Amino acid sequence: MARLPLYRRVLVDMADRALLTVSSVALAEAAGVNSAKVRKDLSYLGSYGIRGVGYDVDGLIQTISRVLGLTSDRAVCIVGVGHLGRALADYPGFAERGFRLVALFDPDEELLGAEVAGVRVSHPDAIEVSVAAEDVAIAILAVPAQVAQPMTERLVNAGITSILNFTPRVLSVPAGVSVRKVDLSVELEILAFHEHQRLGAVPVRGLDAVAELDDLGHASAG
Amino acid sequence: MARLPLYRRVLVDMADRALLTVSSVALAEAAGVNSAKVRKDLSYLGSYGIRGVGYDVDGLIQTISRVLGLTSDRAVCIVGVGHLGRALADYPGFAERGFRLVALFDPDEELLGAEVAGVRVSHPDAIEVSVAAEDVAIAILAVPAQVAQPMTERLVNAGITSILNFTPRVLSVPAGVSVRKVDLSVELEILAFHEHQRLGAVPVRGLDAVAELDDLGHASAG
DNA sequence: TTTTGTGAACTCCTTCACAGCT
């Protein structure tokens, strides 16, 4: 369930505020979803709620973390050390959630050997060796669009099985490799569409309301 | 439809490669979706296809752009000029798609007056004046989590009606304001979950397969 | 009495399959 990370974060916030238990209604409100949905989602993890009381905040955090596989650190690498790659490398949220940045790759000679976020930038030629040596399964792709597909193939060949794709390209990967896409332009275009609608543009029959809460299913070949 | 921006980009790629027409099958393949879905989506825009031939690439780009409201430039501002805000400001995809960066806000005194991506950084106190003066409707929120909600309220009061939220917080906004969320940690956690599953973790009954292509519906109050 | 857990209804999206146009 893609909502578990969201619940988990909301719960961590609550734990920080010294809350011991939450009801499905309270959790739903904080996460911005329906309470029945919360109960159904959590019921798939097993029966961890107490009727008449709610859920134990710390216990639920542990359970969700375990299901998501966040109990151990995971090595990640970033490919492409432009503005975006650099921002991602410096993003504190990664380390906080157990993602350990172990390698940065960029062919730019001026960057080679430089340190970003405490990690030295290597040439992409080192991908195969580094990925194998550090047992990296997750790669963050922040390269120019033209090299997105070839770089993806190289990463997959090197042993990468999960890719977080920041390029504006649909990546084709073999079965067994997961891809999540973050497309900044698409997000902005959807907001532009909302603005357009707000200003009384031609309503797309039957779909103007739908577009409000819809999203592309992030495809993956699992 | 949240898929229109994706179709549009694929079509622009095709136009660059001098393709004149596309079949729903070809477009579907390039966009990574089912061809019936493509035909149904496009049929909502009107009948722009020619049976036996396909769709006119340029015509379709125009039609989608019109529906999405991408025919005119839209002013956007970025709030928070940390690593991420800076990377976003420099992102070339924004300008290419008709998003004009008109203001950057950050309270950091060392940044005030500095130029990033050709735009001077202003103090957040200038939000109200700038937003009104430049007719900005879209804001990109890249501030620390603690100030996400108060800053959101300030933006909404200033007249912002669409927010692209990069903070790890669920924003509460009045009806009529759209929010899209980009959460880097959540994306990584979902990939971690896939890795976890791959390594033979406890399958969450009935949901392990589902999680492969699921996603949070990006909520918005429209 | 409060709140969970869940069968059942519902709603929406997706996919099929084919009639009809070019």
Add this chain to the structure above:
DNA sequence: AGCTGTGAAGGAGTTCACAAAA
């Protein structure tokens, strides 16, 4: 012959509503 447009079937996720537990 090829490909669109769409009614109908199918499937998946959401919400309702209530029985059961604390």
